[in-house]
Amino acid sequence: RLLRIGLIPGDGIGREVIPAGRRILEALPSSLGLKFEFTDLDAGFETFQKTGAALPERTVDVLKNGCDGALFGAVSSPTKAVKGYSSPIVALRKKLDLYANVRPVKTVATAASPIDMVIVRENTEDLYVKEERTLEDPAMGGVYAEAIKRISTRASLRIATMAGEIALRRQKLRESGFASIHKSPLVTITHKSNVLSQTDGLFRTCAKEALAASRFVDGGVAVEEQIVDSMVYKLFRQPGSYDVIVAPNLYGDILSDGAAALVGSLGLVPSANVGEGFAIGEPCHGSAPDIEGKGVANPIATLRSTALMLEFLGEEQAAAKIYTAVDANLEEAKLLSPDLGGKATTEEVVSDILKRL
């Protein structure tokens, strides 16, 4: 099978970690029967400064018409508001209808308090519709601004269905001996319907409805809910109790950074932006201007994102190879990047992991 992969390094350390994704794909054993074709694509703040567009049309076209999947690095946020600039990854998620942002957060199996959860974040709506306006009214004390938070039945049903499918898939992996904390699959619905009864109320109702489908019930998927503030509290007090967490866009954004803190570094946490038959792997970390150009960025979030992309393109076996190689590097704990307390460079970590494939 030939897979055509777009490579969008973006800004900052995005340029240092995306090449690692390409290398691990090229290094996969030929017995898997996979071939790859790569296309370099532009996006990001630097692209914006050069061309006036943070997400060039060509990038969207090539992804839509000439790619099966992609890897996205990171983008810098300008330190001051810049007219006409807006985040290319947020735009890409919407343009390709990549409706789910899937973020597995796990420690290695040998960790003292093992954590193994997946945050499934709705990826197209909520406050990310970015419909804002600025108004002025003396009765309001002058200038004020409003943004729309939009939650739809359709997006809520499909993201909860995705969460249910992931819970079932994890259950299968568990049954085949994959280490995990939970005996049975659990989806935790997160919302703030005690304040937002219509929007988050709709998310809650739809999620419950989707997860009441017989394939989930028969598959033993338990369902619970958690108000977002208390979810953050519990995430830190008892992270081992969670399996799959499903949340609207903004809460999902916040929860996944929180969960990343639990496993020691954002440099470990992958994500995939998933739509119908398309996936973009994206490390959860940002462009990290503080370490840019030093060659010490942790490539693991990107390597795991590459595996996650493969999973959603139906190549679970290839994905498993990458996960195992990464875990072996972490368990040995000899070649670790500085964010994990080690001294290894990006290059040293990558070669160590490639050797273990």
Next chain:
Amino acid sequence: RLLRIGLIPGDGIGREVIPAGRRILEALPSSLGLKFEFTDLDAGFETFQKTGAALPERTVDVLKNGCDGALFGAVSSPTKAVKGYSSPIVALRKKLDLYANVRPVKTVATAASPIDMVIVRENTEDLYVKEERTLEDPAMGGVYAEAIKRISTRASLRIATMAGEIALRRQKLRESGFASIHKSPLVTITHKSNVLSQTDGLFRTCAKEALAASRFVDGGVAVEEQIVDSMVYKLFRQPGSYDVIVAPNLYGDILSDGAAALVGSLGLVPSANVGEGFAIGEPCHGSAPDIEGKGVANPIATLRSTALMLEFLGEEQAAAKIYTAVDANLEEAKLLSPDLGGKATTEEVVSDILKRL
């Protein structure tokens, strides 16, 4: 000085902890020259079920016209959407224009990794304006709902000013020997202006402007900013680095529960809803249906909220007495409630702390 205090226990363990607040006020040494007059007031889900109003008009009237401050316990959120019900504390904050929600989160001074920060949450707008509507459109796949997130110049300026004042006040306390991690005052502005350039962008600009006032600059208040997702990450990775965090309503809600997790229990964390010359102390925890009626709720969040209310009513000395008594109980660690791993009842913890006044 006579202080007239409204007591609003609300639901669940609110009824078990608010009496502790009253008792500690009554037990304050007479040398402080304070007298208290208490009025019992209704609010909450049970009140709603009995009377059809979660926040009776009488409660608001008495608070406005016959009280100097109040203590609020907790309210139950109904497990299903209930027509006509909406959170009385959210309504109260708006009706009394209690524009700041101040949430100090600290460990005892003897903790291995001391934490000592205050989260200053805007308390009247953002998504809490609760302007929602439900619509239907085949192009959107059917039913969807929208909520307004509103951010105003006025509310953003005044909350950031409050954060600056608190940073200065903490600095004074430090100089007089109050233990703390920071050498110098720091305000961290939290927002998501990389996505919400107008609303959160306005919050960011206003907060920076307010904190650039010469009284803060001359007082040595440093200012930094942090995107909310990365704020949650850093809160958990390096909690000791924060002093005062200022945030719009919803982020403040989430951050303060997250910070509470860091100090071991929500049962320790107080808050005050503060307006011009009025303050309502409110423990950060909820109505805790799981332990309701067992007499084991931790009263400390309420006792500290009582102190915090006194602080904002200008009675810093009385507040300090309460803080010291609570800290002494925690440092001795003999009479602790179950949330802290102890076996003491609410009553035992309260009497221990009263003895130490």
